Amino acid sequence: MADRTAKLRKLNAFRRHRPHMSASALSEVLQAVQDEGVPELHNRNHLREARNLQCSDPTPFGPILQDINCTCDNGRQVRIPIAHPAALLFTALVLSTAFNSFVNSRMDVAPSSPETPWNLVLYSDEVTPGNPLSAANKRKFQAVYWTFLEFGTHALSREESWFCIMTEYSPVVNSVGAAMSQVFGSLIKVFFDPNGFNFQTGGINLPIGIGNRRLWAKLGVFIQDGEAMRATWMTRVGKCRLCMLCDNIFTEESDIAAADGTRLLRCNAVHEKDLVPATDASLRNAARHVEAKFLELPFMGVTAFEDLQKALGVTHKPFSILLDRSLDDIVKPASSYMHDWMHTLFSDGIVNLMVSLLFEAFIDDGRTEIYSVVHGYVDKWNWPSKHYSAHLAEIFSEDRKEKHRKAQHIKCQASDMLSLFPVIAYFVQSVLLPSGRCTMHCKAFLALADAVEFITSVSRGRVSPNMIRGAVQKFLVIFLATWGPTYLTPKLHWLLHFAKTFEVFGVLIACFVTERYHRNPKRYATELQNKSKNASACLLKEVTCHSLARLEVPTALTFNVCLIGPRKPTKAVKKKLMELLEADPATIIDPISIANEARFNVFGTCSKNDIVLITDGDGFKAAKVLLHFGLDDDCITIVNVWSLKSIDRAAGYSEWNVSHEALLIATCDILDTVTWTRLDGDVVGILLPCEFR
Numbered sequence: 001m002a003d004r005t006a007k008l009r010k011l012n013a014f015r016r017h018r019p020h021m022s023a024s025a026l027s028e029v030l031q032a033v034q035d036e037g038v039p040e041l042h043n044r045n046h047l048r049e050a051r052n053l054q055c056s057d058p059t060p061f062g063p064i065l066q067d068i069n070c071t072c073d074n075g076r077q078v079r080i081p082i083a084h085p086a087a088l089l090f091t092a093l094v095l096s097t098a099f100n101s102f103v104n105s106r107m108d109v110a111p112s113s114p115e116t117p118w119n120l121v122l123y124s125d126e127v128t129p130g131n132p133l134s135a136a137n138k139r140k141f142q143a144v145y146w147t148f149l150e151f152g153t154h155a156l157s158r159e160e161s162w163f164c165i166m167t168e169y170s171p172v173v174n175s176v177g178a179a180m181s182q183v184f185g186s187l188i189k190v191f192f193d194p195n196g197f198n199f200q201t202g203g204i205n206l207p208i209g210i211g212n213r214r215l216w217a218k219l220g221v222f223i224q225d226g227e228a229m230r231a232t233w234m235t236r237v238g239k240c241r242l243c244m245l246c247d248n249i250f251t252e253e254s255d256i257a258a259a260d261g262t263r264l265l266r267c268n269a270v271h272e273k274d275l276v277p278a279t280d281a282s283l284r285n286a287a288r289h290v291e292a293k294f295l296e297l298p299f300m301g302v303t304a305f306e307d308l309q310k311a312l313g314v315t316h317k318p319f320s321i322l323l324d325r326s327l328d329d330i331v332k333p334a335s336s337y338m339h340d341w342m343h344t345l346f347s348d349g350i351v352n353l354m355v356s357l358l359f360e361a362f363i364d365d366g367r368t369e370i371y372s373v374v375h376g377y378v379d380k381w382n383w384p385s386k387h388y389s390a391h392l393a394e395i396f397s398e399d400r401k402e403k404h405r406k407a408q409h410i411k412c413q414a415s416d417m418l419s420l421f422p423v424i425a426y427f428v429q430s431v432l433l434p435s436g437r438c439t440m441h442c443k444a445f446l447a448l449a450d451a452v453e454f455i456t457s458v459s460r461g462r463v464s465p466n467m468i469r470g471a472v473q474k475f476l477v478i479f480l481a482t483w484g485p486t487y488l489t490p491k492l493h494w495l496l497h498f499a500k501t502f503e504v505f506g507v508l509i510a511c512f513v514t515e516r517y518h519r520n521p522k523r524y525a526t527e528l529q530n531k532s533k534n535a536s537a538c539l540l541k542e543v544t545c546h547s548l549a550r551l552e553v554p555t556a557l558t559f560n561v562c563l564i565g566p567r568k569p570t571k572a573v574k575k576k577l578m579e580l581l582e583a584d585p586a587t588i589i590d591p592i593s594i595a596n597e598a599r600f601n602v603f604g605t606c607s608k609n610d611i612v613l614i615t616d617g618d619g620f621k622a623a624k625v626l627l628h629f630g631l632d633d634d635c636i637t638i639v640n641v642w643s644l645k646s647i648d649r650a651a652g653y654s655e656w657n658v659s660h661e662a663l664l665i666a667t668c669d670i671l672d673t674v675t676w677t678r679l680d681g682d683v684v685g686i687l688l689p690c691e692f693r
Helices: 002-016 023-036 045-056 085-095 095-109 171-175 180-192 228-233 281-296 301-312 341-345 350-364 370-378 392-396 397-405 414-435 439-456 465-483 489-503 511-516 519-527 533-551 570-581
Strands: 065-072 077-084 119-125 141-148 161-169 204-206 213-214 216-223 336-337 562-564 591-594 597-599 605-607 611-616 620-630 633-640 643-648 653-657 663-666 670-673 674-676 683-687
Touching: 045 533, 065 180, 065 533, 077 085, 077 171, 077 180, 077 519, 077 533, 085 095, 085 161, 085 204, 085 533, 095 213, 119 180, 119 228, 119 519, 141 180, 141 519, 161 171, 161 180, 161 519, 161 533, 171 643, 180 216, 180 228, 216 228, 281 301, 336 489, 341 350, 341 414, 341 439, 341 489, 350 370, 350 397, 350 414, 350 439, 350 489, 370 392, 370 414, 392 397, 392 414, 414 439, 414 511, 414 653, 414 683, 439 465, 465 489, 511 519, 519 533, 562 591, 562 620, 570 620, 570 663, 611 633, 620 643
Parallel strands: 119 216, 216 336
Antiparallel strands: 065 077, 077 161, 119 141, 141 161, 204 213, 562 597, 591 620, 597 605, 611 620, 611 670, 620 633, 633 663, 643 653, 653 683, 674 683
16 A cells, blocks of 8 residues: 555656646556657657658658748738648558548549549638637637548548648738638639649549549538638628528618619528529629729729628628639539538527527516526436536526526537537427417427428438428528517528538538537647747648547547447456356457447447437337447447337427346447436436437
8 A cells, every 4th residue: 555655646746747738648648658668759859850750751742731822912922831632631541541441432432533523621710729808819720621522421520531721820811812712712722723733633643442543523512600701702791691692682781672672682581482592603793893893993982882892792802712713613602602500500500599589588478487497407308428418407507597698699519509409499399388378489499490400410311401491491481470580690591501502412511520620729729839930830730740640540430330448347347248148258269348438330429328229120219328348349238228108209209117127239229329307216208319200
């Protein structure tokens, strides 16, 4: 005991005399040193040299770290560092066997050719490290990520499938003409360089599989939030124009629709048939018409020019992307744009607004305790362990109530609202609607719940565009009848585009994955104390090396059923497993591994104590996960299987009698994790995902 005490004191002293790092990080470092020894070179300069070496290693496309030139309004040139996509992709394929195998398999599924090129996906956003409330936060930077649509929906939800091409500080980006609009256009030219490597015309030769394969790609999808859309395309979305993708939809505040004598312009359209879709040509023509009129500014006057920009919904800036003639055959701003359902629905989105409006309706009806009632109701529910749900009920606590009411929407993270929404919807269905109060408001909310379920379930393959189209139209009609056009925000209008987008691309991408990707650039940017003239290059190199290291993990982008974080069982656990297997330990040749978490299909994982649905012939049963283990390349899960007491498929709710008998099932027989609440005795209530209703 004395010896262990001395060792613990030594470890604590070692930790406290070093710069701060988390306990898990320090533990990983010390374990690696024990397993692999101390690297021969290990001081700070060596770390920088090692990072720079990887980013400057030669490839057939040059080093990873290169730069682009952008022009300021006064003609001065600004060099912005980038991670060259072809060089980065080549390096990733050479370094990572797992990534190489994944890309090879995807090319077998969707062969790339000049006639059927892959679709490049581009995402941009401004990221705020450090203190987000700082009056002059000079650490903000513009991040641009890219991937391929053909990687598949399951891979697009993983950070490893996205690459970073730029992390440039916002003051630098804002110093060039048209700011992010010009920079974004310059980045696109890197992928489609007419005088160099061009993904579309010649393709690029890559070391894929046992030889080389050529990859062709076109610019297929842009995905951004509203702020990034305005910054990139110079639109006035939210100010006077509701949507970049519609030529006839304007905000009520702009008074443009009211002044239109032809009655073609609208501020309250809730049917897809009422939209006049913008085209690639119409967006360019509008920007270039304003450009031509800018030359006549001395004659037409500032006020008339401003009215023209407002009427067309664009802002004129020289060097903006829609004025770049060299991109006319590459960039398709209307037909390639995809609204992101995460920002639309859950990031200060429609759901946040609707919950607030519903609660306000009940408060106006005299039910001032609605927040505290919902707080108590949510507190009784339990979510799968991956949802980090312990704080969810506190979102509706009394001390946050006034903040929500002042903001006129529920202030919380998008992932929190995604987790909460099914529970709130069932509360409206089972408690608020039967009360007979605010009936239209409740029906509008439940209509939104149907639309949200369809949109968020697209990746599971059981939703059609017409299902989304019908649910969205039903919701918007009820919403307009209940609240009028006052709250028809751009995000509410964007709902009308999801069905068409799904028809065109076969997928709806959510930005949860790119928001998670921000964590690493933010971490490095926050820790980068010495902001020298090469700060953005240093940041980009750190992010690039980090991404490549993640791809080198053997399980990167593998989606087979497997244990996550397997470990050896203790003697007691192994004995229990032998009893369940009814096997003699002497007959077990292969080692047994156990894990608290396992992947049960390409989309999902579940952990110990999660409640899941498992296959039962043509139906399903509920079960509680006790443990996962692997034997003879098989992944097996120990569960308590429960018996069905009642089910209300229309409400998406079921009740189950709890059983404590341990049974073995194949992990692949798990269908999904669920949200649940404990009722009286050994009875549990479960919310059913829409595909199980």
